[in-house]
Amino acid sequence: MIENPEIPPKTPPQTVPETQPDPLRRRVTFRSVIKWLLLGLALLWSLAVLTLVAARWIDPPTTAVHMERRLQAWIHRTSYHERYEFVPLSQISPEFQHAVVAAEDARFYQHHGFDWDAMEIAAEGDLEGGRIRGGSTITQQLVKNLFFGTGRSILRKGAEFTLVPVAELVLSKHRILELYLNVVEWGPGVYGAESACRCYYRTSARSIDRQQAAQLAAILPLPLKRRPERMNRYSGLILERMRQMGW
Numbered sequence: 001m002i003e004n005p006e007i008p009p010k011t012p013p014q015t016v017p018e019t020q021p022d023p024l025r026r027r028v029t030f031r032s033v034i035k036w037l038l039l040g041l042a043l044l045w046s047l048a049v050l051t052l053v054a055a056r057w058i059d060p061p062t063t064a065v066h067m068e069r070r071l072q073a074w075i076h077r078t079s080y081h082e083r084y085e086f087v088p089l090s091q092i093s094p095e096f097q098h099a100v101v102a103a104e105d106a107r108f109y110q111h112h113g114f115d116w117d118a119m120e121i122a123a124e125g126d127l128e129g130g131r132i133r134g135g136s137t138i139t140q141q142l143v144k145n146l147f148f149g150t151g152r153s154i155l156r157k158g159a160e161f162t163l164v165p166v167a168e169l170v171l172s173k174h175r176i177l178e179l180y181l182n183v184v185e186w187g188p189g190v191y192g193a194e195s196a197c198r199c200y201y202r203t204s205a206r207s208i209d210r211q212q213a214a215q216l217a218a219i220l221p222l223p224l225k226r227r228p229e230r231m232n233r234y235s236g237l238i239l240e241r242m243r244q245m246g247w
Contacts, residue, residue, distance in 0.1 A: 048147050048163055053170050055179060059086040060146065063183050066191060068149040080188075083195040089178040092193050092205040096213040098247040100181060103217040103238045105138040106245065109173060113139045113164040139164050142180045181205075185223045186216065200228050214238040 051060075066082065073080035089097070101108050107115050115137050136144070143163045148156045167176065186196035193205040193216075201212050208216070217238055218231035228235075 045159065045162065048159075049166050051146070052163070052167050055146075056171060056175060060179070060183060063145050063191075064147050064149040065145050065183075065185055068151075069185075069189065082189045082191070083199060084183075084191040085194045085198075086182045086192060087194045087205060089174060089181070092178075092181055093208050093213060095210045095247075096193060096197075096205060096208050096216070097177065097181065098242050098245070099210070099213040099217040099238055100220070101138070101177070102241040102245055102247070103214075104141070104220060105136075106241065108138050108177070111137060113137060113168040137164075138180050139167050139176055141184070142176060143167055145180070145183050145185075184220065186219065187223050190223075210239070210242075211235065214242070 062084075066084065070080060070082070105115065107117075115135060140160060143160050144150075144156075147163070148160065171179070182192040182194075185191055186193075187199060190196055190199050196216055197203050197205045197208050197212075200216065201208060203212075212228070214235035215228035215231045218234040219226035219228055
């Protein structure tokens, strides 16, 4: 049989060699991701520092806790009414200021952001399986309220640990207490001393009496579950601590 010269002979199909992943390329990509992640974290930290510096003069319009509660209400489709009124520390009763310091951070005016003794006591209570007592200072709680909300994580604790000294450096104790008393949560949608006094006692933070101040301070650890009128035992302990501190 005569082959047609115009038709080329059939050649077996060539197999394309499989390309092996390049370890160097994977290593470079991983390093790039880490680099951009660290750059993003550094940017967020810098913004937080600038926010703390601005807080020397500017009252925060909102906080991470405020936004968290709004988001939770939206997700669960529940009604949400926010009461938030910022007032100067001079318009908050000294009795109220003393009650909160006695309840939350008795060494507030002595430490520089961290109360290591209180943290050690809290850790020992946790290890022994007893009732956990919080060791966070007012400065730590302010930083958490402003930037991190109510969630708990090692990453959040690490970021908080770096921002607390900044807050102590750029803000006076007077301003830290003023900010804390005005942004802290005192009930569902209730933020700040003035809103708490109006909500629970129909009075102003300037006019609240000693007993009422202790009852409000008593609900701070669990503001969504506690009610001031039910805090007689705990408020009594706060009043006793106030007396021991000379207030």
